[in-house]
Amino acid sequence: MQNTVQDTQKPRQGFASLGLDIRQVLMLGVLVVVWIAFEILTGGLFLSPVNLWNLSVQTAVVGITVGGMVLVIVARQIDLSVGSVLGFCAMIMALLQVSPPLGLGLSWVVALILGLALGVLIGAFNGYWVAYWGVPAFVVTLAGLLIFRNATFVVASGRTVAPMKQTFSLLGAGSIGAEATWIVGLLGMAFIIYQALGNRRSRLKHRLPVRPLWAEWVVNGVLILFTLAFVLVMNAYTYPGTNIPRGIPIPVVITLVVLIFLAWMTRSTRFGRYVFAMGGNPEAARLAGINVRRIMVQVFMLMGFLTALAAAVQAARLNAATAGLGTNLELSVIAAAVIGGTALAGGSGTIVGAALGALLTSSLQNGMVLMGIPTEWQNIVLGIVLLAAVFYNTVFLRNRRA
Amino acid sequence: MTPLVEMNNISLRFGGNQALNDVSVSLYPGEVVGLLGHNGAGKSTLIKVLSGAYQADSGQILVEGQEVQIKTPQDSQRYGIETIYQNLALADNLDAVANVFLGREKVRGAVLDEDVMELESRTILDRLRIRIPSLRVPVANMSGGQRQSVAIGRAIYFKAKCLIMDEPTAALGPEETRKVGELVKALKAEGVGIFLISHDLHDVFDLADRITVMKNGKVVGTVNTPEVSHDDVLGMIIGGVMPKHLPSA
Numbered sequence: 137m138q139n140t141v142q143d144t145q146k147p148r149q150g151f152a153s154l155g156l157d158i159r160q161v162l163m164l165g166v167l168v169v170v171w172i173a174f175e176i177l178t179g180g181l182f183l184s185p186v187n188l189w190n191l192s193v194q195t196a197v198v199g200i201t202v203g204g205m206v207l208v209i210v211a212r213q214i215d216l217s218v219g220s221v222l223g224f225c226a227m228i229m230a231l232l233q234v235s236p237p238l239g240l241g242l243s244w245v246v247a248l249i250l251g252l253a254l255g256v257l258i259g260a261f262n263g264y265w266v267a268y269w270g271v272p273a274f275v276v277t278l279a280g281l282l283i284f285r286n287a288t289f290v291v292a293s294g295r296t297v298a299p300m301k302q303t304f305s306l307l308g309a310g311s312i313g314a315e316a317t318w319i320v321g322l323l324g325m326a327f328i329i330y331q332a333l334g335n336r337r338s339r340l341k342h343r344l345p346v347r348p349l350w351a352e353w354v355v356n357g358v359l360i361l362f363t364l365a366f367v368l369v370m371n372a373y374t375y376p377g378t379n380i381p382r383g384i385p386i387p388v389v390i391t392l393v394v395l396i397f398l399a400w401m402t403r404s405t406r407f408g409r410y411v412f413a414m415g416g417n418p419e420a421a422r423l424a425g426i427n428v429r430r431i432m433v434q435v436f437m438l439m440g441f442l443t444a445l446a447a448a449v450q451a452a453r454l455n456a457a458t459a460g461l462g463t464n465l466e467l468s469v470i471a472a473a474v475i476g477g478t479a480l481a482g483g484s485g486t487i488v489g490a491a492l493g494a495l496l497t498s499s500l501q502n503g504m505v506l507m508g509i510p511t512e513w514q515n516i517v518l519g520i521v522l523l524a525a526v527f528y529n530t531v532f533l534r535n536r537r538a
Numbered sequence: 539m540t541p542l543v544e545m546n547n548i549s550l551r552f553g554g555n556q557a558l559n560d561v562s563v564s565l566y567p568g569e570v571v572g573l574l575g576h577n578g579a580g581k582s583t584l585i586k587v588l589s590g591a592y593q594a595d596s597g598q599i600l601v602e603g604q605e606v607q608i609k610t611p612q613d614s615q616r617y618g619i620e621t622i623y624q625n626l627a628l629a630d631n632l633d634a635v636a637n638v639f640l641g642r643e644k645v646r647g648a649v650l651d652e653d654v655m656e657l658e659s660r661t662i663l664d665r666l667r668i669r670i671p672s673l674r675v676p677v678a679n680m681s682g683g684q685r686q687s688v689a690i691g692r693a694i695y696f697k698a699k700c701l702i703m704d705e706p707t708a709a710l711g712p713e714e715t716r717k718v719g720e721l722v723k724a725l726k727a728e729g730v731g732i733f734l735i736s737h738d739l740h741d742v743f744d745l746a747d748r749i750t751v752m753k754n755g756k757v758v759g760t761v762n763t764p765e766v767s768h769d770d771v772l773g774m775i776i777g778g779v780m781p782k783h784l785p786s787a
């Protein structure tokens with residue numbers, strides 16, 4: 137039988153055969169330029185191990201939540217309550233573990249689990265109104281923004297609740313040490329190779345087109361080099377007055393696990409597929425037999441879970457919960473998602489892109505702080521970057537449609 | 539022989555608009571029933587009741603003689619009914635493979651089996667002989683004919699007992715339309731029952747065993763194709779009257 141589809145499938149040439157997302161490559165390029173520029177402007181401070189280590193920690197809270205926001209936006213929704221929910225969950229986790237009379241003095245594990253459950257519950261609440269009652273997510277989560285910010289104040293009467301249990305505070309500022317960092321790095325590299333081989337073998341077995349061997353080497357080689365560089369940098373920053381390397385910060389381990397999991401989930405599971413289908417054409421998703429309401433609630437539950445996880449990291453890092461914790465965080469998270477190529481119209485976005493978006497925004501912030509640029513100007517710059525990204529996305533999409 | 543599908547006395551209102559008014563149609567295995575009527579006659583609404591997209595206000599649906607409740611698209615699929623919607627109902631941001639399998643993905647454990655789905659999509663789309671250079675680009679970037687073939691591929695992959703085709707050739711050229719015609723004949727020979735909605739009288743006369751004409755949400759009548767002329771059917775569509783020489787089939 138003549139195979140019409142296969143016959144017309146022409147192999148891709150040159151750069152295209154790398155099979156990369158152009159937008160992500162471009163973002164990576166922008167990131168490199170920004171890093172080099174800051175390195176020069178700060179006289180060598182920016183790319184020092186200390187600063188890169190700090191930068192990675194500073195990226196954690198947005199990094200943990202941004203993947204959830206990508207899915208929310210892909211599903212044509214928005215979550216404005218992230219900052220307030222983070223504040224509220226952090227406060228509850230603090231109240232549960234801080235010693236009496238201020239708190240209940242429960243174990244940190246119990247506090248963490250209850251805090252995460254609370255986040256999931258709040259997400260389910262948001263999602264319920266959106267999915268089953270058709271209330272616009274903008275309104276539901278705007279209400280959440282008001283409710284949970286002020287509830288945070290009310291439950292602690294405006295006080296700062298501290299200190300956290302010692303083990304808990306490691307979530308925010310601890311690190312895993314040199315050996316574990318090497319193990320994580322080597323596992324990461326092994327995984328990259330395993331993944332590449334597995335994919336290629338499967339596609340060859342099914343006689344599907346694969347990218348040329350040299351392209352596999354380039355793409356996976358670069359990924360492995362990144363992993364190696366990351367391990368070396370994290371181990372180059374030592375505890376003060378010693379030469380004991382710190383290794384990867386625990387909040388960064390959490391962030392990486394979350395992002396890798398979400399990237400896998402969006403690409404390789406039914407849930408991820410359905411979120412994109414709902415964003416692309418909700419009616420088609422419904423007619424295909426997808427339970428769009430349930431998926432929508434689950435998307436918000438995931439967002440709530442990630443927000444609570446970020447709350448734990450944030451409170452642990454501060455070793456306290458304050459009434460204002462997480463204020464305006466939703467804006468940074470949405471900005472990172474959009475800068476990372478997530479389209480507000482829904483149906484399009486990637487976890488990797490958003491992770492790069494989060495890294496770019498925190499790099500800009502970190503670099504400008506090092507340069508002594510006042511907060512007002514930092515925010516103006518971030519606003520301009522956001523506009524530029526949206527403009528680029530719009531043009532990019534228009535060209536692709538044409 | 540029991541009909542594959544019977545829809546009896548179906549009525550459905552959209553606000554003040556009586557879109558379906560006491561409509562009854564039937565379909566036998568290996569039969570093609572053409573549904574004809576002006577725009578707004580209620581054809582799409584009728585088949586959406588069968589596909590689970592809408593629920594009728596009143597009426598009864600029987601599948602192979604058994605009364606069934608079709609409340610969701612899943613219910614309809616479960617009874618072996620597949621639908622190609624007039625607007626195609628594709629997720630434009632997803633590729634052809636994802637669309638063919640949407641809602642019924644092949645998985646290994648929790649993981650989508652992309653390679654197998656790609657292979658099977660290719661096989662099914664080859665059957666339609668419509669050229670699709672890559673199955674891995676978003677269907678938004680495809681031509682009308684390619685999109686239409688993805689929607690058709692999606693419906694025929696799952697081995698339906700009853701296939702609903704709502705204007706399946708609207709975006710196709712003459713050559714592609716001919717291929718869809720061949721496909722309809724092949725499926726009919728396999729015993730699939732097909733509701734075919736089309737604006738093209740020639741196509742319907744070529745493919746349909748019976749023709750049901752609708753007007754203003756009501757059935758004008760059902761006739762056996764060999765017993766009527768184009769003018770008879772046009773009279774039913776435009777005038778809403780049965781041909782003089784025939785009782786309703």
Ligand SMILES: Nc1ncnc2c1ncn2[C@@H]1O[C@H](COP(=O)(O)OP(=O)(O)O)[C@@H](O)[C@H]1O
Nearest residue numbers: 552555557575576577578579580581582583584
């Ligand atoms: N979702 C809907 N809401 C309100 N009215 C609708 C809807 N779908 C169809 N209608 C109305 O029902 C009638 C029948 O439409 P339709 O079934 O699409 O006709 P056809 O497919 O025969 O052209 C029209 O008057 C149309 O405006």
Ligand SMILES: [Mg+2]
Nearest residue numbers: 581582583624
């Ligand atoms: Mg119609």
